[in-house]
Amino acid sequence: MALHNRVSAAELKVRLAAETFRRTTISFYQYAKIEDPTAFRNELYERLFTLGVFGRIYVAHEGINAQISVPEYNVDAFRDVLYSYSFLNGIRLNIAVDDDGKSFWVLKIKVREKIVADGIEDPTFDITNRGKYLDAKGFNELTEDPDTIVVDMRNHYEYEVGHFQNAIEVPSDTFREQLPMAVDMLKDQKDKNIVMYCTGGIRCEKASAYMLHNGFKNVFHLEGGIIEYTNKAKEQGLPLKFKGKNFVFDDRLGERITDEVISKCHQCGKPSDTHTNCANDACHLLFIQCEECAAAYEGTCSTDCKSVLHMPEEERDELRRGVDKGQMIFNKSKQRLRPRLEREND
Incomplete structure (x- = not known):
């Protein structure tokens, strides 16, 4: 079979609109050493294509990063495919909070230098030396401490429509710009609790390792990011400390977390977060x-x-x-x- 799409985008969107079954939007990532990213990419493409999976997946020597849409009737089969790889066995899957099933319409798996472009060139940097995970309950508790600083490791357009209470924005266009900016912004706060978060966990996990690499002591990151936090907080009846909308990188462009609209229309200034x-x-x-x-x-x-x-x-x-x-x-x-x-x- 061909290991890439050969159908026009217009036709694929027509097919998606005509589907009579529901889809589940899922994201996941894993930092792991992949010896041959191209071979892994090709095998994964063939296996996911047969399950009708759509989405965007990046594969690199440092691991995998994926945002996908899976037919509901194939979710278990999809999970079995992932778990068949030792480094993905038991991996956490982030299920979308606000999902219309139309997030993706084609499967694209690309090999990249890194699964998150970070600009880090220091060979002594170790992604495995990362901050401590916080679940939803732990996040809510630690962020009540006045000696805790919450840092948003997403881009400005993501922060604008939704963020955690009292979170610091690192105003930038890219993650590679944010890392040194965060270190500089917090250089006088190295003994405080630094809690980092992002959409699904992949950026804040690497950011927490970078902060430790630069001499910070008490670094934490939100397990599974905003998506996992929201799902767990709702399941456990916890107060939601995130306000507004969570920006996502698919056709939805956002998922509603709370009813608050904290941003404005860029043209007229009225409340809007679309x-x-x-x-x-x-x-x-x-x-x-x-x-x-x-x-x-x-x-x-x-x-x-x-x-x-x-x-x-x-x-x-x-x-x-x-x-x-x-x-x-x-x-x-x-x-x-x-x-x-x-x-x-x-």
Whole structure:
């Protein structure tokens, strides 16, 4: 069988919409030594493809990172596939909190240098020397201590729509930028409890190891991230300390954790936490847009982009060809977001 997709995106989305069964969105990761990532990738692709799994999986010498969608009737078979690999046997699976089953529409498994791009070049860094795990109950208890500092290890657009109470934002566009920034921001707090969290646990686990590597003493990280915390807190009847929406990197662009809307529409300033990509494919800017602005701007981020939607198809194609897609598609940087929206609101 072919070890990559050969069907058009349009056709795959039609097939997804026509499915009569439910899907479960699952994420998982594991830091582990994989000797031959390419061979592992190819075998895993073949086994998951036969189960109808969709999603995005990264494989590297340092482990695996996955966000996927599994037909409900194949969840047990999927778990059996994972557990058949010794380094994945018994691995925790994060089940989506707010799931419509339409998170992914194709299976992509890629081999990368690292499962999380971190910019760490120090050969003495040891990912296995990581902080202490905190479950939902332990997190709630420790964060009541005034000597505890909670650090959000996600990007600015994730923090904006939802975060834990009193969490510190490390304002950046990438995880590789955040690591040295976090060390610098907290350099005078090395004896305090440092609690790190992220979406599913993969970034805060590596961040906790990096903090220990840089001389911090009492470092913790939230087991399973926001997703596992929310599920366990609800199961155990614990107070939810996370407020707002949890940004996710699939077609949902977010899952509702609590009813609070803590962010604003980037166009009019009304309360909103709905992320969208600009409907102008030559732009595709990620931003927050309320329903009223979505209607007024036809899903675009500006009047300029709205006008593009009404151009003849040939002119739109020319615009798309003139764009460096690698930098523009799903671009979330503050540097690009602010000038565009500030210019629009002048």
